[in-house]
Amino acid sequence: MRPEHERLAHAASLMAGAAAGAAVLGLVRVPAGVLIGSVLGSALVNRSRLVEGGPRSAPRAVRICGLALLGCTVATQIDAETVDGLLRIWAPLLAGVALLLVADVVLACLLVLRYRVDVVTAVLACAPGGFSAISGVADEMGAQLGVVIAVHTVRILTVVLLVLPVLITLARAL
Incomplete structure (x- = not known):
């Protein structure tokens, strides 16, 4: 062929x-x-x-x-209501993003130092973001795509199949 x-x-x-x-x-x-x-x-x-x-x-x-x-x-x-909502919660949103980024940097450092993963791969594997977008960026930047995809797949499956049902159950109980 x-x-x-x-x-x-x-x-x-x-x-x-x-x-x-x-x-x-x-x-x-x-x-x-x-x-x-x-x-x-x-x-x-x-x-x-x-x-x-x-x-x-x-x-x-x-x-x-x-x-x-x-x-x-x-x-x-994305519409005007979405933008207005973000503007109303800008302070806690920025605080949450900052905390998330600190945790991501710590995890990326662990991957680099303990497991000898290259820096670009480690940062993208730990970066917050959508699976598809992060995978696309990782591919463009030459990161080890398998590592990035594996970490994000575990994250998504954990959130969707474990954490989300627990949070929904707790919210209904309140």
């Missing part, structure tokens, strides 16, 4: 895996199921197509289109 056909087939198989995973976890109503399912579906497809040296990355065009779609999705959720 010619290289351009192989890249196209790889991109198509990744998208099919993402769609299948998103559909399955979305239909069974797993919290954040579409996101988690698309990651797991693509990962399974990619793992089954291993080449020498490890899994293949998605073609650049697929990554760029994905990030552009993510940007569009996020932008459509």
Whole structure:
């Protein structure tokens, strides 16, 4: 198979895996199921197509289109009410962000010093942010994408599947 056909087939198989995973976890109503399912579906497809040296990355065009779609999705959720709400809570918001960043720096330092992870990978693995956005930045900056994705996947799964149900249960009890 010619290289351009192989890249196209790889991109198509990744998208099919993402769609299948998103559909399955979305239909069974797993919290954040579409996101988690698309990651797991693509990962399974990619793992089954291993080449020498490890899994293949998605073609650049697929990554760029994905990030552009993510940007569009996020932008459509910002309105005047959202901005007004942020302006009303600016002080505690900034305090929370500062505390989160301090914790992230401490964790990144631990990854660098204890586990010999490179600085860029450690910072992006510990950085607050959306899974897709951080993964895109990590890929562009040449970080060890597997490490960044693994840390953020554990974070998202922990929050969505463990912490969120506990917080909802506590809120209903009050």
